[in-house]
Amino acid sequence: MTESLNSALGTISSVVWGPFVLIPLLLGTGLYLTIRLGGLQFRTLGRAMRHAFFDGDEEGNAGDISNYQALTTALAATVGTGNIVGVATAISVGGPGALFWIWVTGLLGMASKYTEAYLGVRYRVVDDKGNQLGGPQIYLKRGIPGGFGAALAFLFALFASIAAFGIGNLTQGNSVAAGMKDTFGVDPWITGVIMFVFTGATLLGGIQAIGKITSAFVPLMIVIYVVGGLVVLFLLADRLPAAIALIFTDAFTGTAAQGGFVGATIMLAVRFGVARGIFSNESGMGSAAIAAAAAKTSHPVRQGLVSMTQTFIDTLIVVSITGLTIVASGVWDQGADTAATMTSAAFTTALPGQWGGTIVSVSLIFFAFSTIIGWAYYGERSLVSLVGQWSSLPYRLLFTVVVFLSAITEIETAWLFSDIANGLMALPNLIGLLIMSGLVARETRAYLKFDPKLKKPKLSVEEFTAAQMPNWK
Incomplete structure (x- = not known):
């Protein structure tokens, strides 16, 4: 029965992530937005990083959490098992060349991430409890007039509330359970119980609790993993030139069969690189x-740039370290x-004793738990936009129960389900980004002309915002 289910899911996934649907739409949208925004992600990355980590929070503005907490919440949801297991899956099926396509997806995706974050803030509303409610389920409906925008918003909200159980739950808990069993010999059901307790306790506090928790431990967990990975790459420095060459050549030639690897075409490298790339950086x-x-910010451009740095950190830093260690180590x-x-196994080849496995397993636990709580919020907000505020608590409870079940779910089924769900929620959003790209480009140019260094004082920004978008907030 499981084999039949996996076969059916695999067929659907191959269509959704095939050469005629999501791959050209994802890469094409990212490329189009990059051109439309004038290479924004390359021109403003330094300023965006400074504003995200050093300029301080924009207190006194409408919003539920600081812009830094919004960034760490988004990082919590994206820096998960996709950065460890997802990258390994892409390379193990698509070959080393898949890492190149993950990089391409990330670089172009920074423009997509900026655009959707901009629109999320630009069109947000206040729900029945006084909390900010925004995202594609709101901006597709408010930004695209008529029934088409409403239909896109409905489809996104529906798919996102379901997809949260895949990308943000099943794959995360399953990977943690596998890592805990392999490294520490912990039975999966025990891991499931522990995750159940901690997830439930966190979700009861809502976005404020999630923001406080992620802002405290997300930077720490990333630093631990990155430092460990850099040590591994330093110890494997003599193998790095050949590994990098292999990544670039195999991206355009495919990879021959060797060892336990069955071989891969260019299309497989692209497909799994793009699919795992979006799974990782979203x-x-x-x-x-x-x-x-949900961020407190004085203008959508500011939060859009802060959110854009998330993709850079996720893909160009964390994912790169994972991929390079896997290829350079030869595993x-x-x-x-x-x-x-x-x-x-890649970390263990360079580090003494059990240090490699321990660093990866501990990182996996933190990455996965942070992703679980981040995606619980995403799924809940999507469902609330569909059926109302009453669904918030039941959704959190169901999500917490599935966290336990995820520890004992077969990983292949979980990954296939996640790929399909991710694709289905991305489709309406990508269409909406293309339609509203002109508005985003126009308003972005105007703001950066007014405040090119992102250093204008709060009052000046508020006056500009009131003139540019009189109905905002």
């Missing part, structure tokens, strides 16, 4: 716009069956 999916909409050709423990 650019174009619209999910990060939900967290961005990439062990076969897809070893994807769950491949990163751990």
Whole structure:
């Protein structure tokens, strides 16, 4: 029965992520927005990073959490098992060349991430409890007039509330359970119980509790993993030139069979690179716009730039370290069956004793838990926009129960389900981004002309915003 289900899901996934649907739409949208915004992600990255981490919070503005907490909540939801297991899965099926396409997806996706975060703040509303409610389920309906925009918003909200159980729950809990069993010998059901308790306790506090928790431990968990990965790459420095060459050549030639690797065409490298790239950084999916909409900010451009840095951190830093260690260590050709423990094996080849496995397993626990609580918020906000505020608590409770079940779910089924759900929620959002790209480009140019260094005082920004968008807030 499981084999039949996996076969059916695999067929659907191959269509959704095939050469005629999401891959050209994702890359094409990212490229189009990059051109339309004048290479915004390359021109403003330094300023955006400074504003995100050093300029301080924009207190006194409408919103539920600080712009930094909105960033760490979005990072919490994106820096998850996709950065460890997802990258390994892409390389184990698509070959080393898949990492190149993950990079391409990330670089182009920064423009998509900026655009959706901008729109999330620009069109946000206040729900029945006085909390900010925004994201594609809101901006598609408010920004695109008529029934078409409403239909796109409905489809996104429907798919996002379901997809949260895949990308933000099943795959996360399953990967944690596998890592805990492999490294520490902990039975999966025990891991499931622990995650159940901590997830339920966190979700009861809502977005304020989520923001406080993620702002405290997300930077720490990323630093621990990045430092560990850099040590591994330093110890494997003599292998890095050949590894990088292999990544670039295999991206355009495919990869021959060797070891446990069955071989891959260019199309497989592109497909799994793009699919795992979006799974990792979520650019174009619209999910990060939900967290961005809760931020206290004086203008959508400011939060859009802050949110854009999330993709850079996720893909160009964390994912790169994972992919390079896997390829440089030589464990990439062990076969897809070893994807769950491949990163751990890569770290272990360079670090003494059990240090490699321990660093990866501990990082996986933190990454996955943060993703679970971040996506619980995304799914809940999407469902609330569909059926009302009453659904908030039941959704949190159901999500918490599934966290336990995720620890004992077969990983192949979980990944296939997540790929399909991710694709279905990305489709309406990408269409909406293309339609509203002109508005975003026009208003972005105007704001950056007014405040090119993102240093204008709060009162000046408020006056500009009132003149540019009189009905905002």
